[in-house]
Amino acid sequence: MSEPTQPSREYLAAPVLKIGALAWLKDNLFNSWYNSLLTVITLLGLWYLVPPFFKWAFVDSLWNSSAEACRDIDGACWSIIPNNIKFIILGFFPNGEEWRPLLAMFLLLALVVYSKERSRWNKYLGWFWVSGLIVMGTLMYGGIFGMTVVETAQWSGLPLTMMLSFFGMVAAYPLGVLLALGRRSKMPAIKTLCVVYIEMIRGVPLISLLFMSSIMFPLFLPDGMTIDKVLRAQVAIILFTAAYIAEVVRGGLQAMPRGQYEAADSLGLNYRQTMRLIILPQALKIVIPPTVGILLSAFKDTSLVVIIALYDVLKTTKVTLSNPKWTGYSTEAYIFLAVLYFICCYAMSSYSRRLEKELHTGY
Amino acid sequence: MTETQPKDASAPIIKIVAMHKWYGDFHVLSDINLEVQPKERIVICGPSGSGKSTLIRCINRLEEHQQGQIIVNGTELTNDIKNIEKVRAEVGMVFQHFNLFPHLSILENLTLGQIWVRKTPKKQAEETAMMYLEKVKIAEQALKFPGQLSGGQQQRVAIARSLCMAPEVMLFDEPTSALDPEMIKEVLDVMIDLAEEGMTMLVVTHEMGFAKSVADRVMFMDEGQIVEQNNPHDFFDNPQHERTKLFLSQIL
Ligand SMILES: Nc1ncnc2c1ncn2[C@@H]1O[C@H](COP(=O)(O)OP(=O)(O)OP(=O)(O)O)[C@@H](O)[C@H]1O
Numbered sequence: 001m002s003e004p005t006q007p008s009r010e011y012l013a014a015p016v017l018k019i020g021a022l023a024w025l026k027d028n029l030f031n032s033w034y035n036s037l038l039t040v041i042t043l044l045g046l047w048y049l050v051p052p053f054f055k056w057a058f059v060d061s062l063w064n065s066s067a068e069a070c071r072d073i074d075g076a077c078w079s080i081i082p083n084n085i086k087f088i089i090l091g092f093f094p095n096g097e098e099w100r101p102l103l104a105m106f107l108l109l110a111l112v113v114y115s116k117e118r119s120r121w122n123k124y125l126g127w128f129w130v131s132g133l134i135v136m137g138t139l140m141y142g143g144i145f146g147m148t149v150v151e152t153a154q155w156s157g158l159p160l161t162m163m164l165s166f167f168g169m170v171a172a173y174p175l176g177v178l179l180a181l182g183r184r185s186k187m188p189a190i191k192t193l194c195v196v197y198i199e200m201i202r203g204v205p206l207i208s209l210l211f212m213s214s215i216m217f218p219l220f221l222p223d224g225m226t227i228d229k230v231l232r233a234q235v236a237i238i239l240f241t242a243a244y245i246a247e248v249v250r251g252g253l254q255a256m257p258r259g260q261y262e263a264a265d266s267l268g269l270n271y272r273q274t275m276r277l278i279i280l281p282q283a284l285k286i287v288i289p290p291t292v293g294i295l296l297s298a299f300k301d302t303s304l305v306v307i308i309a310l311y312d313v314l315k316t317t318k319v320t321l322s323n324p325k326w327t328g329y330s331t332e333a334y335i336f337l338a339v340l341y342f343i344c345c346y347a348m349s350s351y352s353r354r355l356e357k358e359l360h361t362g363y
Numbered sequence: 364m365t366e367t368q369p370k371d372a373s374a375p376i377i378k379i380v381a382m383h384k385w386y387g388d389f390h391v392l393s394d395i396n397l398e399v400q401p402k403e404r405i406v407i408c409g410p411s412g413s414g415k416s417t418l419i420r421c422i423n424r425l426e427e428h429q430q431g432q433i434i435v436n437g438t439e440l441t442n443d444i445k446n447i448e449k450v451r452a453e454v455g456m457v458f459q460h461f462n463l464f465p466h467l468s469i470l471e472n473l474t475l476g477q478i479w480v481r482k483t484p485k486k487q488a489e490e491t492a493m494m495y496l497e498k499v500k501i502a503e504q505a506l507k508f509p510g511q512l513s514g515g516q517q518q519r520v521a522i523a524r525s526l527c528m529a530p531e532v533m534l535f536d537e538p539t540s541a542l543d544p545e546m547i548k549e550v551l552d553v554m555i556d557l558a559e560e561g562m563t564m565l566v567v568t569h570e571m572g573f574a575k576s577v578a579d580r581v582m583f584m585d586e587g588q589i590v591e592q593n594n595p596h597d598f599f600d601n602p603q604h605e606r607t608k609l610f611l612s613q614i615l
Pocket residue numbers: 386389391409410411412413414415416417418
């Protein structure tokens with residue numbers, strides 16, 4: 001056989017990445033005098049902060065003791081958590097009925113986990129959430145199947161926080177999307193209505209909305225008619241969050257090229273089909289990061305319901321701390337709360353990152 | 364209900380009578396009269412800004428005309444949204460920039476219209492889709508996403524997407540002008556096949572070779588008017604109007 005006649009070309013191996021701890025350190029932490037200085041200062045800072053914290057939190061600490069035993073130590077008194085866990089989590093829910101809020105929370109978590117898979121996003125999922133809400137409400141309120149009635153005033157702690165925030169988010173999102181569509185509507189009445197709504201809500205703080213819902217709103221109701229306080233707070237949170245979602249979604253809608261609408265139109269799809277199948281899936285995907293930002297702050301803002309005397313998990317913690325026995329241990333209690341909030345928020349944002357990845361189709 | 368006139372074989376499939384269109388105060392199309400017979404292949408050319416795109420976009424009401432009549436396959440385009448959707452489902456359109464749906468796979472791009480507009484069962488829609496992908500020679504890409512295809516492949520998918528709706532007429536708005544030279548041919552080949560199978564086509568293009576070999580009629584537009592139309596032979600060899608001559612001298 002003869003030699004290959006095509007001009008040969010040299011194929012180089014891809015450069016090998018520098019590996020090894022030393023190379024990494026040099027590349028990332030000491031690659032210039034300025035970075036080296038920052039690295040040293042940071043290390044010094046950590047050296048002064050971490051060991052004492054570690055000693056306080058883990059070495060000198062007590063995890064499950066009486067309040068009295070805590071008086072004699074220098075470290076953290078984590079005992080405040082196990083000793084008060086029932087009140088912090090469940091608040092004023094009557095003794096002996098604890099299984100009801102616990103089951104409700106479990107159901108809510110199950111719903112959330114179930115909703116994670118995109119393949120399950122269909123119209124039944126909406127009905128799942130609606131029936132989930134009813135079942136949870138029934139569990140909490142009671143009154144049938146031999147369950148004693150627990151007034152909403154006694155709903156408190158983590159179940160309250162979770163219900164306010166999860167149902168707040170789940171209801172605010174579609175409402176926000178509708179508002180965004182309405183704001184871009186060609187019909188002047190709908191458009192004006194949506195603009196006025198969005199701008200009014202965004203012009204006031206959530207606190208004032210909560211106040212209005214708890215103090216002013218009942219004044220306008222006919223005599224003898226009352227609407228539950230928790231429900232009013234829930235509605236206020238939904239209305240508030242929806243306005244912000246609407247603006248973010250509108251941004252996404254505006255980012256859609258006109259060609260997408262035209263292609264959908266030229267196939268003969270109607271407005272609803274175009275929105276549902278073509279525009280919203282793309283627009284909502286673009287705005288996942290800011291949407292998650294809004295949902296996270298909505299989640300944390302539910303703690304503002306303390307000002308209308310609802311006992312969310314932050315308030316039950318505060319009440320615990322006002323017990324003279326446990327007064328001195330606010331750091332421990334708040335760290336516990338921070339971890340609780342962080343777990344929820346972190347789960348949400350990492351889920352959103354996963355979703356973005358899944359939805360990425362290379363454009 | 365929709366005013367559908369009986370179709371006889373010789374009736375024009377598109378009929379435009381004394382049509383005018385304005386963008387605001389700008390009179391972009393003036394007194395357009397046009398009849399397109401079934402199976403006719405028309406190429407529209409003219410300088411940039413002469414209103415070619417606007418004219419074919421009026422035919423499926425991506426743009427609204429203000430005066431005159433446009434009748435497509437017996438249905439007059441008015442503000443009636445049902446009529447508009449009906450016409451759009453019968454008229455396929457291929458855009459300069461493809462306008463595929465980037466969040467859907469190639470196969471889903473092709474089945475979407477069938478499933479939601481034509482109410483075809485999914486399985487059957489997929490079979491039709493595969494048949495047309497076969498025809499434009501990219502069946503093996505069915506499960507990819509538009510972003511993973513070359514421009515020429517995307518444009519062929521776009522053509523297949525329109526064909527899946529079994530349109531009576533196909534409109535092309537400069538289908539090759541966003542493509543690199545080596546991809547133009549693969550798209551033109553698909554269009555030539557389509558013409559040979561008897562599809563009614565209105566094509567806005569600067570590919571004069573395509574016009575010469577495929578068109579039954581070539582139309583020259585300038586400043587919003589149809590200046591001249593003729594069979595390709597006479598159009599290119601014996602243009603009547605000064606403006607046509609000038610245009611042809613610049614482009615050929
Ligand atoms: N949405 C619009 N609003 C206002 N004017 C427009 C609009 N679209 C197009 N025009 C104007 O109408 C005229 C005709 O535009 P059209 O796109 O139909 O031209 P064309 O013949 O397709 O040109 P090209 O070869 O560059 O695509 C142009 O002067 C253009 O500036």
